[in-house]
Amino acid sequence: MQIYSDYAAHRSRQVAVDVIAVAAIAAWIGLGAFVYSLVIDLARFGEQMESAGSDFSTTMTDIGDRFGGMPLIGGGIRAPFEAASGAGQSLEAAGRSQQEAVLNLAVGLGWGIAVVPVATILLFWLVPRLRFTRRAATTRRLVRAGITVDLLALRALTNQKLSVFAAVDADPVSAWRRGDPEVMRSLAALELKASGVRIR
Structure with missing residues (x-):
């Protein structure tokens, strides 16, 4: 835990x-x-x-x-x-x-x-x-199971506030849809940070 x-x-x-x-x-x-x-x-x-x-x-x-x-x-x-x-x-x-x-x-x-x-x-x-604690445990379990960057980015889109996305991209949903790797990594990093999980 x-x-x-x-x-x-x-x-x-x-x-x-x-x-x-x-x-x-x-x-x-x-x-x-x-x-x-x-x-x-x-x-x-x-x-x-x-x-x-x-x-x-x-x-x-x-x-x-x-x-x-x-x-x-x-x-x-x-x-x-x-x-x-x-x-x-x-x-x-x-x-x-x-x-x-x-x-x-x-x-x-x-x-x-x-x-x-x-x-x-x-x-x-x-x-x-x-x-x-529950969110960190869930995220850590997903990371160990091999969750992909695009799924972490999707979790960020559903969990994070809209104001947080402004620092990532003007239209993060469109960037996620077209698979922009930089935006995907940034969104995944937001989700990991919010969950308190750092991938080493």
């Missing part, structure tokens, strides 16, 4: 774009992780709420149990402490809910910040790179 062009200038551009793309992907992933870590820190407040509610609920329950065992006043005095214990449990549940909400927000923001830009980079960078 040919990843880079055989031509130095084209190869240098490919390497530069690859480095920029990989660096951009790493930067966006790093930013997503950074935002995740910033937001998830807000869950500490929920942890404190949960811990405080649990401790308060346990304390009120213990006090209610102690006073509840006292003769005469035990049954009546236990109710307020049980109510206070219920308030502590509500605070504990609120702390857990806050942690879940912060976690969901942190995950959503972290992935959202990283995934969309990375997917865009992959679309505009990796897809053309894969196309180049």
